[in-house]
Amino acid sequence: MRWTPIGIALALLSLTSAGAFAADVMVHVGHNRLDPAAVSIAVGDTVTFHNMDAMPGGHTVATEDGALSSPPLQKDQAWSHKFTEPGSFGFHIVEHPAAKTTIVVK
Ligand SMILES: [Cu+2]
Numbered sequence: 001m002r003w004t005p006i007g008i009a010l011a012l013l014s015l016t017s018a019g020a021f022a023a024d025v026m027v028h029v030g031h032n033r034l035d036p037a038a039v040s041i042a043v044g045d046t047v048t049f050h051n052m053d054a055m056p057g058g059h060t061v062a063t064e065d066g067a068l069s070s071p072p073l074q075k076d077q078a079w080s081h082k083f084t085e086p087g088s089f090g091f092h093i094v095e096h097p098a099a100k101t102t103i104v105v106k
Helices: 005-017
Strands: 025-029 033-035 040-043 046-051 061-063 078-082 087-093 097-104
Touching: 025 040, 033 087, 033 097
Parallel strands: 025 046, 040 097
Antiparallel strands: 025 033, 046 078, 061 087, 087 097
């Protein structure tokens, strides 16, 4: 077949839907703040939490039930998790429990 622009676009779309290009989404960890406060991703995508703040002791991000948790992250350290099942995962900063974000995996 000839590779028309539309044919190439369709081929790229089918690769994307097959998960060939899993995304890596950044959540910024600040002092008492997770940004953005809501993230929507696909199964197979990765979320990276990047601590931007120099609070002594660092910041730890964890799910409300503690099933997923980073180590304490010092300034400019990051922790990543690949989500392999659909669901809604509420995270907070352990040192600042009111700072939350929700990861929705579809
Ligand atoms: Cu802090």
